[in-house]
Amino acid sequence: MRPLDPRLLRYASATRGTLAAGAVLAALQTASIVAFAWLVTDVIVRAIAGERLPELSGTLVLLGVVIAVRAVLLWAVDAVASRGGARAVGQLRERLVTAVGRLGPGWTSRRTSADVTLVAGRGMEALDGYFAKYLPQLIGTAVATPLLVVTIGWRDVTSAIVLLVTLPLIPVFMVLVGWATQAAQQRQWTALSRLSSGFLDVVAGLPTLKLFGRQHRQEARIREVSEQYRVHTMRVLRMSFLSGFVLELAASLSVAVIAVTIGLRLLGGSLDLSVGLFVLLLAPEAFLPLRNVGASYHAAAEGIEAAARAFAVIEEAEAVDGAAQQEGTSRVASETSGxxxxxxxxxxxxxxxxxxxxxxxxxxxxxxxxxxxxxxxxxxxxxxxxxxxxxxxxxxxxxxxxxxxxxxxxxxxxxxxxxxxxxxxxxxxxxxxxxxxxxxxxxxxxxxxxxxxxxxxxxxxxxxxxxxxxxxxxxxxxxxxxxxxxxxxxxxxxxxxxxxxxxxxxxxxxxxxxxxxxxxxxxxxxxxxxxxxxxxxxxxxxxxxxxxx
CATH class of the missing domain: 3.40.50.300 (P-loop containing nucleotide triphosphate hydrolases)
Incomplete structure (x- = not known):
């Protein structure tokens, strides 16, 4: 599944509202970030210039209002993502269950009940992480990062150029890490499916196993599959920590490059303090959404894999319905009974x-x-x-x-x-x-x-x-x-x-x-x-x- 699979918009219409509301909130958050950086810069520059606290009180009050607004917007983003995600997951689960019903018993008989219930149950629940953590950061990257780059470029073209050169490094690392994580997640999901199916089979056939004295061999098999699942899970976690470190390192070095160039120009007198401080406060915010997307991808990886499997079932049901709709006109009269x-x-x-x-x-x-x-x-x-x-x-x-x-x-x-x-x-x-x-x-x-x-x-x-x-x-x-x-x-x-x-x-x-x-x-x-x-x-x-x- 891609970062934002178009099929999610098709099969879970609530996602559209979540995206629209998230985009509006991301724009408002970006405005509050710019306002915060501007006010902080103004207060520091004026304080260095010798203005006293009473003269700065109006700006400080306004700064407090902006901080409160940012807190409210953060809460609103979480609320919209959680509620919209719950509705979208419910819609997708409903489509999945409906698709299984359309495919009928012939389809389910060729699969274990654990495969279907695993996707409809745990898999759909894992999508909560996708909507609550990953999708808001993805929207923020699409909305906030370009706006912040434009704002920085408006005040300092040199810093904007450095941003444009260093920003693509993070998506490159994200793609490489994403490929490795996706493969590891697929192996983990396969191991979980085997574990669930094997356990259910053992429970269903326990009387027969006891009768023939083979229950202990199945115990060893379940232990082996459980160990495989543990190994694959730890690999996913290891990739998550390593990728988080790589993304943080890339972002920190990029911000450091901007900070060094600003410092050198401040010492040389070619850059005003208010401009340099304003850009320096905004630069980390430009990298933050991208860093968060990479970090939250791992929390959403299991849900993404489950959604891809759910889409496959839904599309298979649609193919069956399409074939049924294309049935030729019968030579038997429509009035025929029986x-x-x-x-x-x-x-x-x-x-x-x-x-x-x-x-x-x-x-x-x-x-x-x-x-x-x-x-x-x-x-x-x-x-x-x-x-x-x-x-x-x-x-x-x-x-x-x-x-x-x-x-x-x-x-x-x-x-x-x-x-x-x-x-x-x-x-x-x-x-x-x-x-x-x-x-x-x-x-x-x-x-x-x-x-x-x-x-x-x-x-x-x-x-x-x-x-x-x-x-x-x-x-x-x-x-x-x-x-x-x-x-x-x-x-x-x-x-x-x-x-x-x-x-x-x-x-x-x-x-x-x-x-x-x-x-x-x-x-x-x-x-x-x-x-x-x-x-x-x-x-x-x-x-x-x-x-x-």
């Missing part, structure tokens, strides 16, 4: 997952999609939901756009995806005021009427069996079907964890729902489900053959 796949091809990661698939799930019929593992069943469903880019056409209840298809579908995936809360809250997911009668009805239709809607479950459905969690997920899809009037129901392996009797009850319920005029498409390997279907579609690897039962 779920229609027309010559659908899906390719990702350099391979073709589905090639030229065509099939239809009609209203009033239970349709079962069967295929060997890896043939692309779940990929087809992800494409229908708008989570995967594809070629061809998919029509859901007459809607060809991704958003329209999602509105027309009620869906339950292979993983129940339950949240911590009551069963009723999971069934009526997202509803502010769940319909208790409807919750009870859909639990009955999902063959889960033995479950109490007020039972509290943990994250991921902990406290329930796999079959119970599966039926609650089906009930959630049915609740959406009933409450929103959807006409298409899609279920991915809804009976894989059920016994034969419960499976028979659920399948009977699905047949009754189909008889109401709903297009029901079930992905399943189970023979009992296929035998109850009105239509069975067999998808072979890279091809499909449809059989009507």
């Amino acid at each position: 779920l229609v796949f027309e010559d659908v091809t899906v390719a990702y990661d350099g391979r073709t997952a589905v090639d030229g698939f065509s099939a239809t799930a009609l209203p009033g019929e239970l349709t079962v999609l069967r295929a060997p593992s890896g043939a692309g069943k779940s990929t087809l469903l992800a494409a229908a939901l708008g989570f995967v880019a594809f070629e061809g056409n998919i029509v859901a209840d007459g809607r060809v756009d991704a958003g329209g298809r999602r509105e027309a579908l009620a869906w339950a995936g292979q993983r129940p995806g339950l949240l911590a809360g009551t069963i009723a809250e999971n069934v009526a997911l997202g509803e502010e005021h769940p319909d208790a009668e409807l919750v009870a009805r859909v639990l009955h239709e999902a063959a889960a009427d033995e479950l109490d809607p007020e039972t509290v479950v943990g994250a991921g459905g902990s406290g329930m069996s796999g079959g119970q969690a599966q039926r609650v997920a089906v009930a959630r899809a049915l609740y959406r079907l009933r409450s929103r009037g959807c006409r298409i129901l899609v279920l991915d392996e809804p009976t894989s964890a059920l016994d034969a009797r419960t499976e028979e009850r659920l399948v009977a319920g699905l047949r009754r729902i189909a008889a109401e005029g709903v297009a029901v498409l079930v992905v399943s390997h189970r023979e009992a489900v296929a035998s109850a279907a009105g239509r069975v579609i067999t998808l072979e690897a890279r091809q499909e053959v449809a059989h009507v039962g």
Whole structure:
């Protein structure tokens, strides 16, 4: 990410207001700095000339006012940066979460949950340092430094020339240090991702590790990754201290050059004391923003790396949305009901997952999609939901756009995806005021009427069996079907964890729902489900053959 990535303005609009307010405050700060230097110079020169304290009192009072104004402006800069940064980080996090939702479960399944949560959590929090420390100094460099150089040049051209020659040295050092820091920060972030992912994997698989007596080997692995993270973190800190020293040295030597030239000219009588003292007070202020930018870059480096990763996710989601918007006009009439796949091809990661698939799930019929593992069943469903880019056409209840298809579908995936809360809250997911009668009805239709809607479950459905969690997920899809009037129901392996009797009850319920005029498409390997279907579609690897039962 560049010092100020244009994508930040695009995805976090609050950044624009922060930049505008920061520029105004930086200009006011520069004016107060010039006023302070002018008044201090005036007081010293007049005191040397022999004026007494009463004669200087008016200027001293004005100097006190300027000092108070500078303090207020410093507070205002911090307040604007912190508040604007909080809003911008919130907007960016919202865009990131929305992008993950658009990319869908197919995208998240190819990544560890730690990668996503690390960027959305710690990564976004690290951006606070970027907005609170780095961005104000960057604005100050863009606004204050040119104004101060012009002011110094107005009073003393020679000192302004020295400034123009020495100032570029600091950006050169900053670029060199920035490259090294960026590489070190990337390695640190990668180590942190590995540490987070490894720890979560160990926690999730701890029962299996204990069973096979391999928990101690994982302990050693986590210790090794933790040590790598410590080493990379210390390298970043070492670069931070060394770069701070280099920037301070360069700025101090540059100011010293100006001070020496002013001293020599004062001794030679070619420069007035008031001019020399005024320039000498302003020279360090001209270097200060650049020095602070270099020093604060390291505090913002982690947030910058996280923002770059967040931008990559957001842009990937936009690419998927763009591909969906460019889908060709379907040859299937827009009035067509049910779920229609027309010559659908899906390719990702350099391979073709589905090639030229065509099939239809009609209203009033239970349709079962069967295929060997890896043939692309779940990929087809992800494409229908708008989570995967594809070629061809998919029509859901007459809607060809991704958003329209999602509105027309009620869906339950292979993983129940339950949240911590009551069963009723999971069934009526997202509803502010769940319909208790409807919750009870859909639990009955999902063959889960033995479950109490007020039972509290943990994250991921902990406290329930796999079959119970599966039926609650089906009930959630049915609740959406009933409450929103959807006409298409899609279920991915809804009976894989059920016994034969419960499976028979659920399948009977699905047949009754189909008889109401709903297009029901079930992905399943189970023979009992296929035998109850009105239509069975067999998808072979890279091809499909449809059989009507």
